[in-house]
Amino acid sequence: MGITEYIDLLFTDYTLQTVTLGTAVLGALCGMLGSFAVLRKQSLLGDAISHAALPGIAIAFLITETKNSNALLIGALISGLIGAFWIRGIVKNTHLKSDTALGLILSLFFGFGMLLLTFIQKMPNANQAGLNKYLFGQAATLVSSDVWTMCFIAGLSLLVLLVFWKEFKLLLFDADYAKSLGFNIKFLDVLITFFIVLCIVIGLQAVGVVLMSAMLLAPAAAARQWTNSLGVMVLLAAIFGSFSGVLGTAISASSSNLSTGPVIVLIAAVFVLFSFVFSPKRGLLFREIRYWNNRNDLQLHKTLAFMYNIAKTHKNKEHPHTVKILNNFQGFTKKSLQKLEDREYIKVNKSMWSLTEKGFDKASNLYNQLENNE
Amino acid sequence: MSSAQIEIQIIACLVAVACAIPGTFLVLRKMAMISDAISHSILPGIVIGFFLTEDLNSPWLILLAAMTGVITVVLVEFIQKTGLVKEDTAIGLVFPTLFSIGVILIAKNANDVHLDVDVVFLGELAYAPSYRFLINGMDLGPKSLWVIGTILLVTLLLLITFFKELKISTFDKQLAATLGFSPVVVHYGLMSIASVTTVGAFDAVGAILVVALMIAPAAIAYLLTNDLKKMLVIAVFSGIASALTGYWIAHYLDASIAGSIATVLGVLFLLVYLFAPKKGLISVLFRQKRQQMEVYLLTFLLHLQNHTEESERHLNHLSEHINWGKIRSKTVLDLALKNNMIIIENNIISLTEKGQGFTEKAIDYITTNSTVAIEKMKEDFFLFRG
Numbered sequence: 108m109g110i111t112e113y114i115d116l117l118f119t120d121y122t123l124q125t126v127t128l129g130t131a132v133l134g135a136l137c138g139m140l141g142s143f144a145v146l147r148k149q150s151l152l153g154d155a156i157s158h159a160a161l162p163g164i165a166i167a168f169l170i171t172e173t174k175n176s177n178a179l180l181i182g183a184l185i186s187g188l189i190g191a192f193w194i195r196g197i198v199k200n201t202h203l204k205s206d207t208a209l210g211l212i213l214s215l216f217f218g219f220g221m222l223l224l225t226f227i228q229k230m231p232n233a234n235q236a237g238l239n240k241y242l243f244g245q246a247a248t249l250v251s252s253d254v255w256t257m258c259f260i261a262g263l264s265l266l267v268l269l270v271f272w273k274e275f276k277l278l279l280f281d282a283d284y285a286k287s288l289g290f291n292i293k294f295l296d297v298l299i300t301f302f303i304v305l306c307i308v309i310g311l312q313a314v315g316v317v318l319m320s321a322m323l324l325a326p327a328a329a330a331r332q333w334t335n336s337l338g339v340m341v342l343l344a345a346i347f348g349s350f351s352g353v354l355g356t357a358i359s360a361s362s363s364n365l366s367t368g369p370v371i372v373l374i375a376a377v378f379v380l381f382s383f384v385f386s387p388k389r390g391l392l393f394r395e396i397r398y399w400n401n402r403n404d405l406q407l408h409k410t411l412a413f414m415y416n417i418a419k420t421h422k423n424k425e426h427p428h429t430v431k432i433l434n435n436f437q438g439f440t441k442k443s444l445q446k447l448e449d450r451e452y453i454k455v456n457k458s459m460w461s462l463t464e465k466g467f468d469k470a471s472n473l474y475n476q477l478e479n480n481e
Numbered sequence: 482m483s484s485a486q487i488e489i490q491i492i493a494c495l496v497a498v499a500c501a502i503p504g505t506f507l508v509l510r511k512m513a514m515i516s517d518a519i520s521h522s523i524l525p526g527i528v529i530g531f532f533l534t535e536d537l538n539s540p541w542l543i544l545l546a547a548m549t550g551v552i553t554v555v556l557v558e559f560i561q562k563t564g565l566v567k568e569d570t571a572i573g574l575v576f577p578t579l580f581s582i583g584v585i586l587i588a589k590n591a592n593d594v595h596l597d598v599d600v601v602f603l604g605e606l607a608y609a610p611s612y613r614f615l616i617n618g619m620d621l622g623p624k625s626l627w628v629i630g631t632i633l634l635v636t637l638l639l640l641i642t643f644f645k646e647l648k649i650s651t652f653d654k655q656l657a658a659t660l661g662f663s664p665v666v667v668h669y670g671l672m673s674i675a676s677v678t679t680v681g682a683f684d685a686v687g688a689i690l691v692v693a694l695m696i697a698p699a700a701i702a703y704l705l706t707n708d709l710k711k712m713l714v715i716a717v718f719s720g721i722a723s724a725l726t727g728y729w730i731a732h733y734l735d736a737s738i739a740g741s742i743a744t745v746l747g748v749l750f751l752l753v754y755l756f757a758p759k760k761g762l763i764s765v766l767f768r769q770k771r772q773q774m775e776v777y778l779l780t781f782l783l784h785l786q787n788h789t790e791e792s793e794r795h796l797n798h799l800s801e802h803i804n805w806g807k808i809r810s811k812t813v814l815d816l817a818l819k820n821n822m823i824i825i826e827n828n829i830i831s832l833t834e835k836g837q838g839f840t841e842k843a844i845d846y847i848t849t850n851s852t853v854a855i856e857k858m859k860e861d862f863f864l865f866r867g
Contacts, residue, residue, distance in 0.1 A: 150570040151514050158689070200765050203508075206569075207700050210513040211750060214693035218743020221689070225737040317521060321577030328566050330575060334831065364588045369581035376578040383565055391563060460867070 130352030138326035138348030154320035159190030161220025244315025248368035325375035415470030497720030504695030525655030550676025
């Protein structure tokens with residue numbers, strides 16, 4: 108299916124519209140709240156919570172005996188919250204570290220959920236495929252009421268973020284200061300955790316338990332590379348998130364046998380990879396280039412300093428010397444001499460070189476700087 | 482008990498032991514989430530291995546999938562070293578990506594491959610005995626029994642041979658490095674064992690139960706002891722106990738064995754978390770409460786020492802001055818009386834000789850050893866603790 112065909116379909120096909128809108132909103136929401144999870148060093152909380160939601164979904168199904176999304180959502184939310192706060196309790200009250208607490212809650216809750224699922228399988232009205240979508244996610248099953256719920260929650264979290272923006276920012280970067288200013292740290296902490304859990308829970312249906320954590324992290328990790336400002340990061344993460352949602356849906360719709368969740372995650376991973384490599388300030392590529400330039404500069408300075416020491420012994424500092432003197436010194440090549448000449452530090456005349464006024468000044472300052480530093 | 486039931490229980494126990502050993506070290510090294518990451522990211526390895534061998538129990542598949550596990554660790558460490566994101570974010574980025582690749586590989590080849598994500602992810606112990614290990618038509622027992630048995634044997638051999646090295650590099654990396662055995666080698670050795678165990682166990686019990694069996698017994702043991710050897714023993718036994726109990730519960734409820742084992746582990750952990758003698762929630766809260774009360778008492782005694790005038794030492798004045806409620810003032814007063822620190826005459830409180838001595842020593846102690854806890858002094862002076 109070509110791009111034009113896809114765009115045509117986007118305007119005519121109701122399901123595709125719903126799913127695209129849903130994943131876009133979900134991506135934006137995840138990016139927004141994921142930024143906080145990443146900055147609070149709670150990246151893996153998403154993974155733990157999404158697994159911990161399973162028993163809640165199963166119990167909600169056992170109680171209501173319907174596959175009503177909202178009932179399952181509430182079940183998932185409750186068990187996700189229990190998981191999240193139990194993790195906090197373990198870390199706070201025992202000497203077990205957060206990684207152990209996360210892994211424990213994740214695997215134990217999920218195992219319990221599996222136990223409950225086998226009961227559901229045996230129930231007469233159970234179509235297990237309906238609950239299976241929570242494991243691996245099926246964006247195609249999103250209906251407009253799900254999308255409305257997502258929009259509502261996205262709007263609500265945006266509102267809360269805006270209202271408590273200053274407080275959240277302070278909590279992220281200097282919790283002790285926030286405490287000393289008299290903010291209710293516990294309340295803020297619970298509030299942001301609640302919204303992260305909520306975001307995870309509503310994403311489960313679309314991308315599934317395993318991939319939800321990547322939905323939360325990847326846009327935020329990508330956005331982090333481009334900026335040092337929280338506001339810009341949250342905005343960028345939301346944009347990255349919704350782009351991965353839309354692109355992922357498009358790709359999986361245009362090819363058979365591709366489930367949406369994994370494709371969205373791979374797209375988000377491409378965003379991350381691209382940001383890691385090409386971000387101008389933190390990116391690996393530019394960092395390598397900077398290192399490389401610095402190394403070259405150091406080499407040149409080394410050569411210049413050596414030349415300076417020779418020229419210094421002569422009365423006329425611009426007196427030409429033969430290139431051969433430099434031979435027993437490793438820091439020079441034809442190329443580096445050329446570079447020094449380009450910067451007008453030296454003049455090269457056949458096999459003779461001489462320092463210029465500018466080069467002499469530069470070299471002596473270089474020397475001074477070194478001395479000052481020592 | 483039929484022979485299949487016995488086989489299932491033996492497999493479950495072997496998996497529990499094989500997981501508990503590397504799990505203990507992962508928990509101690511604060512790398513528990515790595516086991517979760519490995520359990521997910523082996524999927525593409527399993528899929529590719531399955532394309533090549535078409536046999537879920539083939540040793541090549543296990544090695545190939547375990548390689549993916551080690552690659553995960555390498556990738557996580559590479560990303561972490563760039564300093565662009567923190568370690569946990571790196572973990573959270575790598576494994577879903579690899580998992581997605583695995584899912585897509587399966588989906589794209591769905592017609593040729595009889596492999597389902599559910600199978601990898603959830604596993605079903607009940608089917609384990611139906612895949613037999615046959616040599617020349619002779620039945621040597623279930624395949625997974627041999628696979629996990631071999632892995633356990635190798636793990637045990639390595640554990641006994643390199644116990645000292647593992648111990649030192651876990652608790653003191655610098656010392657290990659100065660003594661001449663590379664922490665990196667030990668680290669990757671442990672990671673390889675964890676990967677191989679995860680892969681070997683996944684088709685019997687599922688990836689998630691592997692994580693549960695690695696982390697939960699170790700966490701339970703860590704709440705009960707600080708001794709590495711004891712911790713290993715407790716972890717192994719709680720793993721076995723949960724495996725057996727879980728199996729029988731699943732048997733009576735006719736439910737998923739893996740889920741039931743995880744649930745038993747969860748209940749066991751909850752019990753230990755609440756009631757562990759020193760590190761359990763109840764004893765921690767009790768200790769905190771007691772310490773709080775004793776700090777109140779000390780504050781109160783210091784207040785008495787500071788004020789000689791009677792108006793400051795009147796019973797009713799206390800609640801106003803130190804801002805304590807009635808109940809709290811009463812408990813503190815009772816505690817002080819019981820310990821013979823104060824006497825009350827006509828509603829005026831005064832320090833006894835013992836109280837005076839304690840307060841002076843306490844001030845001395847606090848000003849000179851401001852970072853050291855005052856516990857030892859309390860033991861010398863207190864007849865009753867708060």
